[in-house]
Amino acid sequence: MKTKRKWISKAAVSLGLLTMFGGVALSAGSSAYAAKPAQNISGNPVSDNTSDRSITIWKYEIHSASELGGRGDGESLDPGTAPDLTGKKVMQDVNFEIIRVIPNTGVDLTDPLIQKETTHYTIDPTFTRQTGHTAADGSLKFDVGSGKTADGIYLVREITDSNGKYTYTDPSTGETGLEINKPMDPFFVWLPQTKRDDTSKLIYDVHVHPKNIVTNTDLDKTVEGGKGYSIKAGQDFQWEATTALPDGLYSEIDKEMTITNWLDPADGTIKDLVIDSTMLPYDLHANYFKITDDLNSSLLLKDIVVQVTDDDGATWSDLSIGADYKVELNDTAVNAHPITNMTAGDAKKVMVSLTNDGMKKVTNDSDTHIRVVYKTTVEQDFNGKITNKYDIDYLLPGQDPVNDTSDEPEYYNGGFDIKKTDKAGADLSGAIFHIALTEEDAEAKKFLASDGNVYTLNDDGTTTPALPQTPVVVKLLTSTSNASGEARFDGLKLDWFTDSNGNGKQEPSIPSEATWDEEDIKKDYWVVETTSPEGYELLKTPKKVTVTLTTHNNTDPELTVVNEPKTKLPFTGGTGTTLLIIIAIGAITIGTASIAIDKKRRQA
Structure with a gap:
């Protein structure tokens, strides 16, 4: 026997905005703090020749752009102050590298997304590239040396694992190899770094917090709640495409920020979305969230229903077509129920996409899952097997597109x-x-x-x-x-x-x-x-x-x-009966003849 596997894809996606915070010590997989770590912040504006230079990375999850905060200052944070890491979950085994770079003449290095190697800087051959991965508490410290020989500009980049993928481990569950949809944007760090709010001081051990939005896209395709189903052909049954709603479909932004690599829906170009104070509060939506099911042509489609739940499926609430979601059947918009095609052999590609209002609704209602219920039947003489799967596609602001496919239950x-x-x-x-x-x-x-x-x-x-x-x-x-x-x-x-x-x-x-x-x-x-x-x-x-x-x-x-042929049974009637019939017929004949003769004699 075989077990039908449920497809689960947990993807971390970066909004491409680096926020640098001071580090705090975390216990594995949680947001429990130890004391605020001490940092070497010197009041002497002249770089010394004795202090150790280091960059400490703290990697953790967030769930929407509204949690990004502003750019950090490289310093530690006091636990319980805003912003801090309360409620955040760290990310283990994320791979990073640092290299030291030398700016070309007249170039100010601020953003490696804009400034490129050779054109704007060269790699410092006197520094050996360092790599590492975050520990169970989400931290990774790069010690680059001590004294003035360690001073300079360092480029920090997230890199792939041994399989060429951006992955991480969830230390709270032990799940490994979880996918990072888009790595964090690279960034430059000065060592030592000038203190942001007191430019007469230097920070020798800089702490940064690059973060990722983590979405758990749990796809589960079922037929009548199971992975297989059978009923007399011609009877109604349904398929359910159930998906965990990814975080980040909608965020209300209340602070200035920049979303890099944002796809502008107005003109389809990739650019930076700069949200300044004049735009606040700002409604930030995903570019799209789509569920597509190319139904088997043997199925007869009677209608679909789109529902959401916030209690793991104990109760489901219907969304409204047009207001919360749109439907296309074979690439043609359908604006009302029923959404139907009852012809066997016809294509039946159904695409459901959330509207901006729908994304806001499911986020504000804290809905956890969405499902599309396809109400179907088959012709009464159908024989064989029907399998069916569905796809989800979504694009969060500043991310690469996410595409996942479910398993295939069978009828x-x-x-x-x-x-x-x-x-x-x-x-x-x-x-x-x-x-x-x-x-x-x-x-x-x-x-x-x-x-x-x-x-x-x-x-x-x-x-x-x-x-x-x-x-x-x-x-x-x-x-x-x-x-x-x-x-x-x-x-x-x-x-x-x-x-x-x-x-x-x-x-x-x-x-x-x-x-x-x-x-x-x-x-x-x-x-x-x-x-x-x-x-x-x-x-x-x-x-x-x-x-x-x-x-x-x-x-x-x-x-x-x-x-077997029927047997020949004997006749049920005897000869006496036959004789009586013959006598009766004879009597009738004689009587009729006598009447005729008598009639002629009278006439004569």
Whole structure:
């Protein structure tokens, strides 16, 4: 058996804005502080030749641009003051490097996003490049030496791991290899650094806090809540595309800041978004958040519903089409429900995108997950397997686009063939068959209907209970052999998992209820011949047929029913009866002739 894996992608994304704060000692994976670390801040404006020079990086998570704060000053912060790291979670195993650079003549080095190697600076060959990664408390200290020989401008860059990816470890859970969508922007640091609020002093051990917005995009595609599903074809069922809402879809900015590498939605260009005091407060939205599901063309789409939850799915609230989200069906905007296409074979690509108001709503309501419910069915004779997955795409301000794909739950139906012949192998038409779920049902005339339920067929042709006629007419499933002696049943439900707790519903969280391998997906049905061809005996005994995902395609029939001819019983009437009939006819004939002769004699 196989377990369907739920795709989970936890991505850290940087807003590209470096904020430098003084360092504080953190316990692993938390925001618990030790005492404020002492720093070597000298009142002598002249660089000494004895102090150690160092750069300490503190790497941690934030959840929206509103948490970025202003640019730091390289000094330590007192715990509990604003801004500080209260409630933040550190990031372990983030890789960094530092190199020392020499500015070209007449160049002022301030921003390595703008100023480039060779054009504006060269690498100092007298300094050996240093690399390292953050510890369990999110810190990484680069000791660059002591004395004036260590003075200069250093370039700090986030670098990839041994696999060429930007990754980190969550020390609170132990999860490793988590993805950083976009590394922090590189930055220059002077050692020693002039104190920002007292330019007569120097800082020999600078502390910086580059940070990343961390989003946990947990994609979970289900069908009727599980990873597999089967029901009589033609009945309604639904697929659920459930996604953890990423942080940073909306932020209310109340302080000046600059968002680098921002995609301007007005003209599609990449630029810096400078939010100054005249723009505050400023509503900062993600460029887009889209859920796209290219539904299998065999599915018939009846409608979709978009919902959110803030309590891990205990309750779901509907969002409003147009106001909170927009829908495109096959790249055409749809502005009202139902969102439907009931033609098998047609493309059914559904894209749901949050509006700016929708992003603000889900953020302000503290919603944690969004789901799109696709209400579907298939044609009544559908056989086979349908798999379905969905994609999410979003772009947070200043980030690279995020794209993720869910796993693929599956829907199953099967069918089988019956061959009806006489003992000589000649095809027989006109035989009518019903099917039952068990041998006991077959013997009790309890047969399967088009709604997937079982009904008792009474001797007078009625059923118990009566077959529903609204809103959809329900009929007992029957098949009649044609001139070639062929009959078949299609679109039958199959068993695809072990119902270990007996509640009739697959629960992916229970390992024993994992979806079976395809070769194990099957179900037994019992065939009853309820009407035989003229001149032949009924089958009389129910026959079991095992239906799988492939039986409907098999060349040979799954069941061959050979009928015995009816026997020739003796005539029920005797010769005395025949004689009486002859005498009666003779008497009538004689009487009629006598009347005619008498009539002629009277006329003469």
